[in-house]
Every structure is written in structure tokens, then in C-alpha cells.
Amino acid sequence: MRTGARSQAITLILAASVSLPALVVSQPGLDAQTISGTVVDARTGDPVIGALVEVGLTPYYSVAWEDGSFVLELPEAEGRGTEGPKTLVISAPGYAKRYEPVDPNASTSVMVRLFPDPIELDGIEATVVTYPTRLRRRLNASMRPWYALEGPLLELAREDNVWDLVANRTGLRYVGHGEYGCPAASVHGRDLRVDLFIDDRPVLLNDFLTYPPQDFTRVEIVSFGSEMRAYTQEYLDWMTENEYVAPAFATEFKLCPQMKPPPGTTKRGRPVG
Numbered sequence: 001m002r003t004g005a006r007s008q009a010i011t012l013i014l015a016a017s018v019s020l021p022a023l024v025v026s027q028p029g030l031d032a033q034t035i036s037g038t039v040v041d042a043r044t045g046d047p048v049i050g051a052l053v054e055v056g057l058t059p060y061y062s063v064a065w066e067d068g069s070f071v072l073e074l075p076e077a078e079g080r081g082t083e084g085p086k087t088l089v090i091s092a093p094g095y096a097k098r099y100e101p102v103d104p105n106a107s108t109s110v111m112v113r114l115f116p117d118p119i120e121l122d123g124i125e126a127t128v129v130t131y132p133t134r135l136r137r138r139l140n141a142s143m144r145p146w147y148a149l150e151g152p153l154l155e156l157a158r159e160d161n162v163w164d165l166v167a168n169r170t171g172l173r174y175v176g177h178g179e180y181g182c183p184a185a186s187v188h189g190r191d192l193r194v195d196l197f198i199d200d201r202p203v204l205l206n207d208f209l210t211y212p213p214q215d216f217t218r219v220e221i222v223s224f225g226s227e228m229r230a231y232t233q234e235y236l237d238w239m240t241e242n243e244y245v246a247p248a249f250a251t252e253f254k255l256c257p258q259m260k261p262p263p264g265t266t267k268r269g270r271p272v273g
Contacts (some may be wrong), residue, residue, distance in 0.1 A: 033073075033074040033104040033108070034071065034072065034073050034074070034104075034108055035055075035071075035072040035074070035086075035088070035102060035104055035108055035109075035110065036069065036070065036071045036072070036108060036109050036110075037053075037069070037070060037109055037110035037111060037112060038064075038067070038068045038069050038070070038110075038111055038112065039051040039053065039064045039068045039070065039090060039092070039112045039114060040068050040111070040112070040113055040114070041095075041113070041114060041116075042113035042114055042115045043115070043116070044133065044136060044137060044140065045140075046068075046133075046136060047064065047066065047067050047068025047069075048064055048068055048092050048095065048114055049064060049065070049066055049068065050063060050064060050092065050093075051063070051064040051068070051070070051090055051091070051092040051095075051112075051114065052090070052091050052092065053070045053072065053088055053089075053090050053112075054088065054089040054090075054091075055072060055074070055086055055087075055088060055089075056086065056087035056088070056089050056099070057087075058074075058086075060072060060073075060074055064092075072088075074104075084103070084105075085101055085102065085103040085104075086101070086102055086103075086104065087099055087100070087101050087102075088100040088101075088102055088110070088112070090112050090114065092114060094116060094117060095114040095115065095116060095117050096114065096115050096116070096117040098112060098113075098114055098115075100112050131231075131236040131237075131239045131240050132218075134239060134244075134245065134246060135148075135218070135220070135231075135246065138246050138248065138249070139220065139222070141248060142222065142248070142249045144222055144223045144249075145222075145223060145224065146220060146221060146222045146223070147220075147221055148218055148219065148220050148221070149165070149166075149169075149213075149218070149219040149221070150217065150218050150219075154213040154214060154216055154217070154218075154219065155213075155214055157212075157213040157214070159213060160209075160212060161208065161209045161210075161211060161212060161213070162208065162211065162213050162216065162219055162228060162230050163183075163205070163208060163209060163228070165213050165219075166219070166221055166225060166228055167225075170187060170221065170224060170225050171187055171188060172185050172186075172187045172194075172224075172225040173185060173186045173187070175191070182194070182195075182204070182205075182255060183196070183205040185225065187224050187225050188224070190224075192223075192224075192225065192226045193226070194225060194226060194227070194228060195226065195227045195228075195254050195255070196208045196227075196228050196255075197227070197228070197229040197230065198211070198230050198231075198232075199230075199231055199232055199235040200229070200231075200235075200246060200247075202253060202254055202255045203255075204255060208228070208230075211230065215230075215232065216230040216231060216232055217231055217232060217233040217236055218230075218231045218236065219231070222249075227249075
């Protein structure tokens with residue numbers, strides 16, 4: 001009898017040990033949560049590439065892509081009490097760490113704005129603004145479409161000069177020389193006169209063609225090719241070291257006057273020219 005009772009007790013204990021995990025897993029689980037958003041510079045609005053986005057007090061994190069976007073996917077069953085608001089911890093080199101509360105049940109998309117982090121040296125605070133930020137501010141202030149070529153696009157270019165490199169990418173077609181020796185071109189059927197700059201210094205086409213793309217660190221193309229601005233690394237380092245603020249485009253001296261629109265041209269319903 002004792003042996004049978006002991007066997008029955010052992011059987012009950014084993015059954016209970018097997019059923020307990022089943023009871024835990026069978027508790028009502030939470031739906032998988034996805035939090036997405038964008039990390040941008042609070043002053044310029046530019047995406048902060050590589051920003052680290054962490055969920056506070058959890059091992060979950062994400063990294064911002066080239067456009068500043070990120071996606072956080074949380075597992076289904078984190079336990080009771082985890083379905084409420086969460087705190088995102090966002091950090092990036094050169095920026096102050098930010099804590100952003102978010103409620104996945106109310107909104108799954110968030111816009112995070114990071115502010116540059118002041119560097120403290122012996123009680124003196126100074127914000128380091130490098131040349132990419134300064135150049136982007138000037139380009140954005142011009143209210144004109146633009147893009148820049150950097151890195152491998154210049155280092156691995158097969159073209160002999162920047163003009164040909166830009167022409168092959170944008171469909172820019174050289175038409176000839178206009179007045180003042182300035183190059184005339186056509187892009188998508190639109191005639192324009194191209195202003196050329198090397199380190200913010202206006203140059204003519206013959207000078208511009210003597211430099212291969214590898215001589216420059218950054219090339220800016222403004223208004224579909226009506227301006228090409230090529231910068232050497234030495235000049236960009238000088239800009240950063242001296243905190244140089246480049247002048248606005250409208251105040252610059254240019255060798256090439258703008259082409260007058262043909263008669264009858266209208267802009268926003270008003271005649272131009």
C-alpha cells in the first residue's frame with residue numbers, strides 16, 4: 001500500500017511540474033508591437049544617420065537608416081504590465097541624448113528631434129559646426145533643389161572631370177559658350193547657363209575641366225545643374241577650423257549672368273522677362 005501511495009504521489013508531482021509551464025504559457029499574451037519613427041537634427045531638419053534608438057530597461061534597439069527612419073519590433077509576450085507607455089532613449093555622436101515617451105497603443109510613429117551637444121572645455125561651452133552642416137544650411141536657405149556627390153561617387157568616377165560626371169548623371173548636355181565665355185547647356189529641354197565654382201571661387205569652364213573628380217571631396221549640383229560647386233578637402237578643413245560662414249548664393253559674385261527667359265514666359269500666372 002505504501003509503495004502504491006508513493007508511486008501515486010510521484011505521478012501527481014510529475015504531472016504538476018509538467019502542467020505548470022503550460023499554465024504560464026497559456027496566459028493571455030500581448031500582440032506584437034511595432035514602433036517606427038524618424039530621427040532628425042532639430043535645427044536643420046536633416047536625418048541623423050546611425051542614431052541609436054533603445055527601449056528603456058529592455059534589450060531592444062534599432063539604428064536610424066540613411067533617411068533617419070527606424071523600426072522597433074517588440075515580441076508578443078513580455079509579461080503582464082508591459083503593454084503601457086515606453087521610453088525611447090535616442091543617442092548619436094555630437095548630439096545630446098534624448099528620452100522620448102511613446103505609447104504604442106495610441107501611436108506607433110514618432111518624430112525625434114536631436115539637438116547638438118555643446119562641448120565643455122574648462123567651463124567654456126562651444127558647439128562644433130562642421131562644413132557639411134554649414135553647406136547644407138546655405139543650400140536649404142537658397143530654396144532650390146540640390147544634391148551632393150561625395151565619397152566613392154568622386155573617388156571611383158571614370159570621367160575625366162566633374163562636368164562630364166554631372167552630365168552623365170543628370171542628362172546635362174553642353175550646348176556651347178555664351179557671352180562672357182560662360183558655358184551654355186540644356187537639361188530636359190530647358191536651356192540654362194552654368195555657374196562654376198571651386199572652393200566658392202567662380203571659374204570658367206576651361207579651368208573647371210582641368211580638375212579630375214578625385215581632386216575634390218564634395219561637389220554640389222544646384223537647380224538641376226545651373227550651378228556646380230566643387231570643394232577641396234583643404235578648403236573644407238579651413239572652413240571648419242575658422243568657423244567660416246559661406247555667403248548666401250544671392251550675394252555671391254558670379255562670372256555668368258543669368259539667361260533671360262524667352263518672351264511670353266510666365267511664372268505663377270505672371271509674365272517673366
